[in-house]
């Protein structure tokens with residue numbers, strides 16, 4: 001099938017490449033000519049596992065082309081996907097300007113039956129909104145079309161895998177013809193399709209992201225309780241996750257959720273609720289908890305030092321999670337802003353997110369090209385992204401290079417015993433043993449060793 005994708009961000013570029021990979025002929029359109037020129041050479045402007053090799057392979061097989069010419073893109077395909085950015089405005093409303101302008105262009109150049117697909121995360125009612133814009137821009141031309149809501153569920157860092165092996169494909173449409181064509185498009189992926197009304201499809205996306213954000217804030221609240229009572233949240237989460245109704249995923253406590261999706265989409269759902277005279281209380285709480293949680297490393301530093309002025313702090317990890325170069329809404333941005341306000345000298349390193357970092361902050365941060373250069377002479381080191389290279393770093397070397405001994409692990413990637421053996425004062429999230437507040441910290445080791453002494457017996461059946 002011929003497919004055109006408008007927008008070559010994480011969603012558009014990955015979707016286009018994967019559709020080409022399963023045999024479709026794909027045209028990717030973007031109005032940023034420097035991005036398109038690089039893409040024509042097979043070089044993506046984003047980091048995503050396996051993406052570059054797939055782009056190169058599909059360009060060679062002539063299944064994937066890139067252009068800035070939207071007219072060419074619209075005329076080339078029967079299926080046109082809108083995969084442009086839908087950022088939050090200052091008041092939390094979704095900014096639909098890029099979607100509107102893509103729809104205007106499609107309307108101008110439409111030359112036969114088309115299925116226009118909303119891939120971007122757009123509020124309930126956007127399928128109708130796109131329909132109206134198309135009709136307005138088609139003027140008097142009589143051309144048949146359908147608009148379908150087909151939200152995306154890929155995660156940055158594992159976007160190719162999620163697209164090729166997702167749990168479900170949501171198709172929101174009232175047109176039998178469009179539904180059948182969409183099913184045909186995705187058939188090679190062999191993923192179950194769930195067909196529903198456009199409004200339900202739109203809401204499924206927001207409700208899913210908000211549910212996952214609530215799950216993270218929930219475990220972060222449990223983590224804070226764990227710290228007070230002196231237990232380890234990872235054990236609590238493991239036990240909870242064994243119940244299949246709860247599931248073990250998205251129960252990792254840490255410095256909260258970031259990225260271009262969760263914060264924006266929870267806000268989006270709050271707004272959708274408001275415009276329908278409802279209140280999304282759980283979403284509001286999830287955001288509130290997250291705001292506090294992402295500053296946890298700063299709170300710990302304040303408790304240790306009181307005054308942070310002139311402290312030298314090394315930050316390992318700027319990306320909002322491992323596997324991506326994206327720093328949008330990353331906890332690192334908020335932590336750096338607050339540390340900078342408090343007079344801290346900040347050194348930082350990230351294996352791949354440093355080039356784009358400058359677009360998102362004006363704070364004075366010295367960027368280094370390795371872990372070891374970053375931590376040199378630091379009073380404290382904060383681990384803010386769970387990169388493999390941080391898990392494997394030479395801890396003794398880090399400790400030797402630092403002038404202090406504080407290591408705050410915002411992602412719980414280290415074992416307490418190991419960190420103690422190296423000589424760190426180690427703080428993680430939700431572990432009573434490493435928490436500042438736990439009144440039972442000393443009991444912790446005793447409880448653990450007593451647990452080990454309990455003899456294992458066969459269950460009585």
Ligand code: UGA
Nearest residue numbers: 152153154155156216250251252256257258259261320321
């Ligand atoms: C999220 C959803 O997971 C995707 O399904 C969705 O398609 C995407 O948003 C989107 O709307 O486009 P993404 O933001 O790329 O994907 O990354 P996630 O892996 O979901 O992580 C989001 C944030 O939650 C990260 O900051 C991560 O560190 C944090 N997180 C995740 C936790 O703190 N704990 C967890 O257990 C899991």
